[in-house]
Amino acid sequence: MTDYVLEVQNLCKSFGGVQAIRDVSFTVAPGEVLGLIGPNGSGKSTTINALAGVFPATSGQIVLGGTYVQHLSEHARVGMGLARTFQTASVFPEFTICEQVSLGATVTLASHPLSSVLGLGRSASEQECLQARVKDILELTGLASLADQKVGTISSAQQRFLMIATALAASPKIILLDEPAAGLVSHERKMLSDMIKAIRARGTAVLVIEHHMALIMEVCDRIVVLNFGSKIAEGAPSEIRNNRAVIDAYLGEAV
Ligand SMILES: Nc1ncnc2c1ncn2[C@@H]1O[C@H](COP(=O)(O)OP(=O)(O)O)[C@@H](O)[C@H]1O
Ligand SMILES: [Mg+2]
Secondary structure (H helix, E strand, O other): OOOOOEEEEEEEEEEOOEEEEEEEEEEEOOOOEEEEEOOOOOOHHHHHHHHHOOOOOOEEEEEEOOEEOOOOOHHHHHHOOEEEOOOOOOOOOOOEHHHHHHHHHHHHOOOOHHHHHOOOOOOHHHHHHHHHHHHHHHHHOOOHHHOOOEHHHOOHHHHHHHHHHHHHOOOOOEEEEEOOOOOOOHHHHHHHHHHHHHHHHOOOEEEEEOOOHHHHHHHOOEEEEEEOOEEEEEEOHHHHHOOHHHHHHHHOOOO
8 A cells, every 4th residue: 555646656758759758756645735847848748648648658657546547548547536637728618617617526426427517317415515515616716706607708817727626626636737827927826826735735635837936836845857858856845946956957046
């Protein structure tokens, strides 16, 4: 048995002749926030996509809550507690915020997604439980006041938070966020960092890729640094900030 929510062992991924990641290993403990940083093209998104099962890893193991999942489908991994947000919003503009988040919860339910959203084929207690979960998530992501608004009418920052809410609805053990602060202005970034801390406080682990170093240094318990597809450092934010190899490869002298 493992105490980690996620263990990545010697993960490699090649695209034709390009080795995007090589021998990447790290662990994430329950309720931990792990940052994944590095220059553009260093393999961060490839790592998250291989973990989520968007494409198979070339070699290496992925252990989710003690089970090897590298051969399982993307959908199966979501069902086992690994959720991710998508760069492009996979939302239905005509749905309300509340319906969209409810849809995210259906991966954990037996019934068909659409009948789930409509509340068909589900017991009253199941329906109540889902409603309470959705309400809690909307509050956590700052969307509660918009619950009955159509998805197509909200701002791009709110759409971003909605994607996080939809991923959380699946009750994941770990959520993967690829550059969640991209395009957000300062006060929205503050909302995001508060959101990540609230997710951790509820016991869900977070793996976050970000270029905003202030945000990374504030929310992460530990940071893994990639360069040219290899892990070059791992440690607490204070250690990473002062690591010579990381400063040379990525941070520069300013941080
Ligand atoms: N689907 C793909 N097909 C071919 N090459 C890819 C693909 N995805 C990523 N790569 C290559 O893998 C390397 C790592 O990319 P990526 O993981 O997107 O980096 P990062 O997210 O750190 O900026 C880059 O050289 C990129 O061009
Ligand atoms: Mg990327």
